[in-house]
Amino acid sequence: MAEINAFLTGLYARSESLSKATQDHDRGRVSAEQLTKQRQSDQDQLVELQKSAHLTYLSDGLLNWQDLFRPFLEIVQGLEAGPLVRFFDNNTFYRQPVVAAPLHLRRENLETWLSQYFRTSAHGAWKATLPSPYFFAQVAHDTAYRDKPKLIEAFTEIVLTPIAEQLAARNVKFLQLQEPWLVTCNRVGAAPADWRAFDKAIGTLGKNIKKKNLVLGLHTYFGDAAPALGPLLELDIDAVGIDFCETDLENLRSFDFAEKGLICGCLDARNSWIEDEAIVVKFVERVQETLAPRVLSLSTNADLEFVPEPVARRKVQLLGRVAAQFSSK
Amino acid sequence: MSLFTTYEIGSLAKPEWRVKAVMGRPLEASDIESAKVWGERFQIDYQPLLTLLQKKEFSAADKEQVRQWSSLYGVRLLETAGLSVVYDGEQQRSEMYHYPVSHSEGFEFRGQMRSFDNKYYQKAACVAEPKLKKPYHVEEFRTIQKIAHKPLKVPITGAYTLIDWSFDEYYAKAVTQMGSARARRERQAARRKFLLDVAKNLVRPNLEALVQAGATWIQIDEPAVTTHPEEVPLFVESFNESTRGIKCRFTIHLCFSDYNLLFPHIDELENCWGLTIGFANYDSRKLGTQRADRPGYETLYKLAALRNRFNIGLGVLDIHSDFIEPPELVRDRIVYSVKVLGDPSLVCPASDCGLRTRSWEVAYQKLQNLVEGTQLAEQVLR
Numbered sequence: 001m002a003e004i005n006a007f008l009t010g011l012y013a014r015s016e017s018l019s020k021a022t023q024d025h026d027r028g029r030v031s032a033e034q035l036t037k038q039r040q041s042d043q044d045q046l047v048e049l050q051k052s053a054h055l056t057y058l059s060d061g062l063l064n065w066q067d068l069f070r071p072f073l074e075i076v077q078g079l080e081a082g083p084l085v086r087f088f089d090n091n092t093f094y095r096q097p098v099v100a101a102p103l104h105l106r107r108e109n110l111e112t113w114l115s116q117y118f119r120t121s122a123h124g125a126w127k128a129t130l131p132s133p134y135f136f137a138q139v140a141h142d143t144a145y146r147d148k149p150k151l152i153e154a155f156t157e158i159v160l161t162p163i164a165e166q167l168a169a170r171n172v173k174f175l176q177l178q179e180p181w182l183v184t185c186n187r188v189g190a191a192p193a194d195w196r197a198f199d200k201a202i203g204t205l206g207k208n209i210k211k212k213n214l215v216l217g218l219h220t221y222f223g224d225a226a227p228a229l230g231p232l233l234e235l236d237i238d239a240v241g242i243d244f245c246e247t248d249l250e251n252l253r254s255f256d257f258a259e260k261g262l263i264c265g266c267l268d269a270r271n272s273w274i275e276d277e278a279i280v281v282k283f284v285e286r287v288q289e290t291l292a293p294r295v296l297s298l299s300t301n302a303d304l305e306f307v308p309e310p311v312a313r314r315k316v317q318l319l320g321r322v323a324a325q326f327s328s329k
Numbered sequence: 330m331s332l333f334t335t336y337e338i339g340s341l342a343k344p345e346w347r348v349k350a351v352m353g354r355p356l357e358a359s360d361i362e363s364a365k366v367w368g369e370r371f372q373i374d375y376q377p378l379l380t381l382l383q384k385k386e387f388s389a390a391d392k393e394q395v396r397q398w399s400s401l402y403g404v405r406l407l408e409t410a411g412l413s414v415v416y417d418g419e420q421q422r423s424e425m426y427h428y429p430v431s432h433s434e435g436f437e438f439r440g441q442m443r444s445f446d447n448k449y450y451q452k453a454a455c456v457a458e459p460k461l462k463k464p465y466h467v468e469e470f471r472t473i474q475k476i477a478h479k480p481l482k483v484p485i486t487g488a489y490t491l492i493d494w495s496f497d498e499y500y501a502k503a504v505t506q507m508g509s510a511r512a513r514r515e516r517q518a519a520r521r522k523f524l525l526d527v528a529k530n531l532v533r534p535n536l537e538a539l540v541q542a543g544a545t546w547i548q549i550d551e552p553a554v555t556t557h558p559e560e561v562p563l564f565v566e567s568f569n570e571s572t573r574g575i576k577c578r579f580t581i582h583l584c585f586s587d588y589n590l591l592f593p594h595i596d597e598l599e600n601c602w603g604l605t606i607g608f609a610n611y612d613s614r615k616l617g618t619q620r621a622d623r624p625g626y627e628t629l630y631k632l633a634a635l636r637n638r639f640n641i642g643l644g645v646l647d648i649h650s651d652f653i654e655p656p657e658l659v660r661d662r663i664v665y666s667v668k669v670l671g672d673p674s675l676v677c678p679a680s681d682c683g684l685r686t687r688s689w690e691v692a693y694q695k696l697q698n699l700v701e702g703t704q705l706a707e708q709v710l711r
Contacts, residue, residue: 025447067445089556095445244508272439272454273497307439307442308441
């Protein structure tokens, strides 16, 4: 029987109070301190929710991230915010990152930046989320390197690796790279040069963080993982994430998960319908039987920012109950 | 007689005096001054409004009156800017999704969702088969009919956008599995049923009621159409279901999408007179009527090749920016587009989308320049 984990994925939903505080702050009605206080309150409640659901790793919910790339504009010289772009097939938009100059990490501000965007503590095991360098290179408007493999390499070496090392020092035990592009926009396969660069970059990142006892996962979502799974399993990562709202389990039978963890996206983060617990449990049993991963981590298929917070809370509670049924076996 | 019909897409910003009065918040002197200044510009007898706005508290009846005044201002803004066809800038409505959903049965709001940055909207779940409480735009239409001096174009949110922007807790119950081809088929079937029920039960009765009340041009707003490329044929099916047999000029508004995804499926649209498409957002601000000058209008070539010769509501104003398009730029965008489409009667110059995110000052100037630019284009083309 695989080791069973459960945790959140990506950005969590903001409560109505926090949403209002952000709008009031934009309009000058509340101070930055008041906004921070509301955010901390949301995070405290989210941490309590995860603890009561007995989730394996704690996440701060990325509640002050406007999108997966925005925080990096403050710490990476050479990155700027571009136009609003729809985030895949959602009614949500992100600002396209623009690589206007060679990337340079502002290390002098790193401590402050990490405190602002990655809340952890000495207690519990924490999880952090970063964008996958492959995904970043595909969506960025790059006027500096003008070469995706070079950009993948630069973003990993200059940005992700130092940040990951610092996160390990802050009690982060699991680092999840978000990678929707590979399974949505890559239906004919990744460009070979891009893939080679990604493979190499992940290898470098993985080697550095393994020294710090940090588990590295790459989560794919919004698309069918089957066509990309072969190469994904060969990457030097500890876990691969799959969106089972988009992927047929039967199509994964021939893949070997013996040496890999599986992040099982088994709840739909984009619909408010709360899944039937018995159906989810039955499905997870089938996943175990079919794939027999070394470690099975249960999560939602994507970020819970795609549902209102009260719904997100119920999904987390369901996740906890499903995981508990396997932990007790 | 003018070669072109000009119009705005739908929404205008709501004036502060309307927002504060309806929300029961105190008005400032600047709000009342704004009502006066714009009233003068639009040649409205605004004194009764100023008297109303001086009240310390607003009753439900007072708030309704303020909304009606806001409609009048919206209509006059568009009319005095010189547009051929108008409405009221959707002053009576809360928002293009919230308004129809809150006036329908079978939906419950689930809470706030983030669109981008710190912009949020309320999202509902379908919890029962959608049904109409009563047609939700007829009273508004009748009010505007009485005050408008120009022909009207009524905007209404289409079925595809309504379901795509909603959660599904009703039809999704039919999905009994996870992580399988069968589960995906069940989900697709559930989604199609949801869509066609909304088309038949919500949108179609609204269209019929509006036509019965005298509407001759209805614009169906479908910003979500290309969100799921594989569902464009489904959108076409829902439009045809919504409008079949109804005698009216129907146009579809599309914006900020990959328009390539519409082809070839949109050639199967029936009973569709035109497509209103946002182009200016993607275009250069340089003058010129050559292809290299007008990168935002590439889709026109595909539109020109369709079997259906749709009228094109040509977006010539960028609604995401306070940049005031010079009339000459508008002229060149129109002249170029007529060159591509081959027939000026196929072009109606318009804004890319609603001007809700722009101040009235900016919106008014943009629309005035739209009209002036159209006149310049006519001089070139005649």
